[in-house]
Amino acid sequence: ARRRMFPSVRVKVKGLDPLQQYYIAIDVVPVDSKRYRYVYHSSQWMVAGNTDHSCITPRLYIHPDSPCSGETWMRQIISFDRVKLTNNEMDDKGHIILQSMHKYKPRVHIIAQDSRFDLAQIQSLPAEGVQTFSFQETEFTTVTAYQNQQITKLKIDRNPFAKGFRDPGRNRGVLDGLLDSYPWRPPLALDFKAFGTDSHGGSSSSSPV
Amino acid sequence: ARRRMFPSVRVKVKGLDPLQQYYIAIDVVPVDSKRYRYVYHSSQWMVAGNTDHSCITPRLYIHPDSPCSGETWMRQIISFDRVKLTNNEMDDKGHIILQSMHKYKPRVHIIAQDSRFDLAQIQSLPAEGVQTFSFQETEFTTVTAYQNQQITKLKIDRNPFAKGFRDPGRNRGVLDGLLDSYPWRPPLALDFKAFGTDSHGGSSSSSPV
DNA sequence: CTTTTAACACCTAGGTGTAAAATT
């Protein structure tokens, strides 16, 4: 099983040096070491055991536009819509590996190009020159079969590849699903500011799997 | 108009340092400054005027696997099957720009990664650490409408995207079209050997557009 | 007249949720 992350993380950056080159990357880290199960009648995730995430380093997905000047990064909305998730721990395609029934949180990394190091094909984060952002609102719980009908509706309404499952009767206008589907969020706002401060980004919003 | 180059240039490299990182790139250069027209009754390209190519630098297509270790490059057949050609001189998508009715020849460049320079997004070839290969057999003439029925047949027989035009009656076996279509060639053999010698590659064979 | 463009039917390639089957 290997599917794209949807909805995808989208980001707007400011505070970059327009002339400096940057890599921008995403990874997904565990929120805790608990295993969860969904309780249908209360529509709620409940703790159902423990896991040890401590020995696995999360995989890094480098945004395909990398490397790119600060000016260019800041001019566009940066979308990670090609990120692929898998539950196969033996995956050799470089996809992000997650365990089912666990809570995760995406992180976005801005990495200043440094001629002292070769960032051409980064496997792990460099020790310096990195600023990492994460957002409470992007937490999600992994599943192999949907538990929550609102999520299913959001995906069918919003993902172009799921068009075949949309209700043919209603939802014709531009505002399709805006009223009754899961909320849609603007891109996350990231402020790079200066170096040295390992900031954990401010408040904005985006979207879980 | 923007189409892939087909047949694509395919290459096998030897003589690389297994541990060194390399970029591999392709570009397409004019063979002469003549304009050609196809004479049907003699099945031949004839000179039909002059052009000045002198002020345009050919665009470089970096192989998407770049950068990559010599070991990895040498282990696989390197295919440039995603190279796109256009006749639009104002193209801003980075595709290779060619003029119709002219003769061209692809070149393959092997570029050793040098920490002194940033090769992350090469626009033009560096002054040193590059070895360039080109092959007589890969010359081709550009057109916007096919002039030669053998080329048309080759494309229909060998390009998976043209399957819809194949003759449904014949050609069912593994050896489809091998007998009566345009000849198919093994990958070009490139020997990197050592630095400093700006070799123009030996003799092997591949395929025009 | 020659050459180029644009719309088209027909493909490849791959991303969806679903439902049944398989696994644990």
Place this chain on the structure above:
DNA sequence: AATTTTACACCTAGGTGTTAAAAG
């Protein structure tokens, strides 16, 4: 019983030569 895998119909996205219209 809960969770995962697989095959599937239905999409998006984009690469073919063809053809007719447009451009020169």
